[in-house]
Amino acid sequence: MTLKLDKVNRGPHLSTLVASSISREIAQGRLKPGDQLPTEQALATTFGVSRNVVREAIARLRSEGRIWSQQGRGAFVADAANATVLTIDYETLQRADSFRNLFELRGMLEVQIAALAAARRSDADIAAMEEALDGMRTAPYGSVAWLKNDLGFHRAVAEATQNPYMGQFLVFVSERVRESILAAGNQQKSDDMARTTLGEHERILAAIKAGDAKGASAAMTRHLAGAASRVGLPGGEASAKPASPARHSRLRKAVRGQAAG
Amino acid sequence: MTLKLDKVNRGPHLSTLVASSISREIAQGRLKPGDQLPTEQALATTFGVSRNVVREAIARLRSEGRIWSQQGRGAFVADAANATVLTIDYETLQRADSFRNLFELRGMLEVQIAALAAARRSDADIAAMEEALDGMRTAPYGSVAWLKNDLGFHRAVAEATQNPYMGQFLVFVSERVRESILAAGNQQKSDDMARTTLGEHERILAAIKAGDAKGASAAMTRHLAGAASRVGLPGGEASAKPASPARHSRLRKAVRGQAAG
DNA sequence: TCTTGTCGTGTTATCATACAACCCTGATTG
């Protein structure tokens, strides 16, 4: 009865379908934290699959911290806070507002990271940034090599904070942003864009090199504004809360500013 | 002929052990992206477990985007960028510098989030914050209810940004921080701390209520600095210089003990 | 009545085997 098994597309594996189905039950509150799941046998017959498949699905959910199980007792829904992994599934990525929200989160991270990096960078960090920048110079705009070096530059900045989590989070978010861009498709490239983008990166690097935290975050803000407009991010848009304009973060200004230029 | 797997402790499930073992091979570069994994049968005999266990481990790694497999061909190591989940394993959490770095990341998020929240908050958001604050007033400092409402307050702030990813990321990071604190154990509590903490929260709420973004981030900054000192961390604010790791020997020592769920 | 020990049942964890679906390769055949 609880099975829905609606044509889940992604992943031809039955275990994937079962896992998403159970996951959905939890997300929609039909299975609350503490509730006991049906037995593996019951789930197997319910879904019409073998118990083995159910076990793979449960193993997956358990690794995500969504459920926990104990031999001899059963499987139970875990507290949402106990999730040990942060995951953004592909479906929600394809929604338009997801892209904007992700971009905003990324911007928030980047701007702060740039400031920290300017204060803490080592010579090796600078070298890594310069190497990535060189890679971008020799690769055609938008090519795989270009994107790789672009990400590499930002990762180098993040690593210059000497805080490994900065890079970890930033790369994760950036990758989701990139996927989102790819999902949306359609973007035009030009040599002009390449020059502009490179210039933005160079200004960031210069500020970090000089140890100028304020300048670094300002340069990063400009870069993000430019990047937003290059990927055609609709700025100052309806669903964004029309909030008090004058006084808030540069991030917001960045998102809004790209509409103008 | 039982498993020989090196010392892995956490997770009584064999599939967990196998998964972390393979995961470690990937992390340490002994299995590079594109490489083909041994066959399931081979892995089964290598680890001394049944093929079923290996399949559960692989299902888990596949769901994390670390590997991909195709029927009839085999399983292959995926590009690191393709990881669909962000995970911080329990072991690294127990290192003292992990705690400091996580706290710094959390602070970076919170300060920006507070500013955004002040600009975008709705009445419902304000109500949620006040409810959480009330919950903190009636609960003893440091109790489960207190912590729950504390997190609830911060989550409400994050949700006031109208950007769901903010809350998602913040809660994730905060939970890791909390785990880290629990792992360290023995915090001393006092009524004084309760009052101070409550006051900090109230100032944050007031600024957000007033739509004062600058004030909100300033209040949040003060709160984080206070929280940092309360958990025995020097300088909560995003300071320019990386804190010296040597300062935290007390934390590191305490970390040895297991966390109580 | 209360405690304690035992047992049976249900559940998960693991094992073992078999078959189906699929990919790749190489030989066969037109």
Added chain:
DNA sequence: CAATCAGGGTTGTATGATAACACGACAAGA
């Protein structure tokens, strides 16, 4: 030479069995 097809290897799924464990029922003893 090209197309086809047979075979082995690999993953995906199904099935049945056994071990480990949790939990309640129940009887024996104090």
